[in-house]
Amino acid sequence: MTSTIKDVAAHAGFSIATVSRAINAPHTVNPVTLARVREAIDALKFSPSPLGRQLRGERTRLIGVVLPTLANPVFAECLQGIDELASAQGFRLMLMTTQYDAQRERHAIETLRAQRVEGLILTVADADTHPLLDELDADGPLYVLMHNDTKRRPSVSVDNHQAAFDGVRTLITHGHRRILMLAGTLAASDRARQRHAGYAQAMRQAGLTPAPALEIDFNAAELAPSVLAHLTTGPQRPTALFCSNDLLAMVVMRGLRRARMRVPQDMSILGFDGLAVSELLAPPLASIGTPNGEIGRSAWQRLMARIGGEYSGPSLGLALPHTLREGGTIAAIASVAHAGSAQRARSSIAS
């Protein structure tokens, strides 16, 4: 294994060039020679070092993947999709996570670039205004964005605006009028903004007034009391929450339950991501689903197309279809009106 092409050449009694050819262009070498070389390769358990090839300026067969985090299954699922195709096609993946930090995004890209990856698949905080991406556009490597829904750069995503619009429409259709949007770590991201825009449009179109997104630190795993109060008290309290991702929705759901609010009777909840696990909740979380595995695979294919030079210039941003999973966390507004009965039910659950 630690043997080199030289060893094989010596063992087989030919030059290293012949060995190289035997490996890379078998048809150009005499069958008998070929056989001998192969024998030697087997005997020495030789496998050509990618390093030599890579340095030689050949294709490195290395793809860099930059993700915010793996703690969110969304990205783990994307990565899974990428990995499927990558390993099937003999590429190696180099992974870096950024924790949504611009500094780390820069570092990751530079590291990967230094490693001479042939391409990059990335999810960044903000795709439109990212100077790094301009640099990549300028002198490579080629990249495809994932989950960054932008028209200006090659990307695979869903139409976040439309998806949020559809979801909020559904809430409105169920009779909700006081709908609040909750956003997590993504608050500063392009996705969050687009989702909020979709929410706002749906609200306005129904003659309702959109509110700014309420930012939640969902790593805290506990809902802040002030937030909870905001959600649960007062005559203007929302009857439905649109959460910018499922993890957040799950945390909120739990927080509400602890405050003796019933979901969906006292509060409807709509998530975003369509995580497999969130469907296992009781009731299953209603959520706008993004085809994560497919997004990963699709990003891979686009990247390969770009690398192969068959890049279709016109369609920069590819939006895959989103789905609307109607779980059990959306109630028609009628059932919310009866504060009295909700009250009763609540106390019956109490401790």
Place this chain on the structure above:
Amino acid sequence: MTSTIKDVAAHAGFSIATVSRAINAPHTVNPVTLARVREAIDALKFSPSPLGRQLRGERTRLIGVVLPTLANPVFAECLQGIDELASAQGFRLMLMTTQYDAQRERHAIETLRAQRVEGLILTVADADTHPLLDELDADGPLYVLMHNDTKRRPSVSVDNHQAAFDGVRTLITHGHRRILMLAGTLAASDRARQRHAGYAQAMRQAGLTPAPALEIDFNAAELAPSVLAHLTTGPQRPTALFCSNDLLAMVVMRGLRRARMRVPQDMSILGFDGLAVSELLAPPLASIGTPNGEIGRSAWQRLMARIGGEYSGPSLGLALPHTLREGGTIAAIASVAHAGSAQRARSSIAS
């Protein structure tokens, strides 16, 4: 960026050797020279190609990670832990997943080895009988196993036997006597066997008869009718289920609910993994927790120790402490006895 050490040398007016020294051993070069070289480096935005270094036989600063899947957050969390330390220490991670397939395990290891990784962190299906690991011991890169609980090789895990024992003890303490163990894809893995052994020991110690683990394909996302029947009907039906992982537990929980079984009143459930998401269920899943991030970090540290030559021979298998998260899915057996009331409750929920 695409500039080489040569360009820098030319630009600075020194030889490439001096540039190399300026980078790797600044103190050995004249301060004035150093300044000039650095200037050139900045001007050309030069960063040394890892490829050259790697080929030169230097350290590649590359670590391979081999995991069964990323669809299970357990591994995503481990990877997250690894990545934290790796990027902090300037290492690059090369990732491959195996889908629990021995063939792919082999392929992954060979690929990574060919890439000249300095070390390997892996989770394999069966650590004890794995011929590949013997090869690695012989002349592979150094490795550390993760979540493979074996005494024979360097590994970081929990004591699966003990953990399962503790968990099942708790079920028994709650009065359960007919406890069944359910296993998923891991059925063939060393972990699953150890967990089953722990289950069996706890059962026997309480004078109960352990049953073979019931194998469930939890990728199906639906419980097979035959399985469901097995769990829910007959006088010998179990009152508690010990699931070999949380994902499985979640699927089972949902399946039971659909069959109008209440958790925990009609069936207690104990999971394994302690996933963050499973705690967001209602009720929160009782689960034996493994410190995944910590396992990842710990595996990293052991690997670094081995690579650095400070390997502590004696303690091959490191078992991190597991936790027992007592969620809401375990009921004392008394409440199960009243089949009548359960029946009533069930029908009141019906459709």
Place this chain on the structure above:
DNA sequence: ATGAAAGCGCTAACAA
């Protein structure tokens, strides 16, 4: 303190 040169494993002209 600096430079010249060899070589890591490999591929691709170019020769024979």
Place this chain on the structure above:
DNA sequence: TTGTTAGCGCTTTCAT
């Protein structure tokens, strides 16, 4: 068809 040779970018003797 096969061999010779020149690098790819870098580090590292060994000279100077």
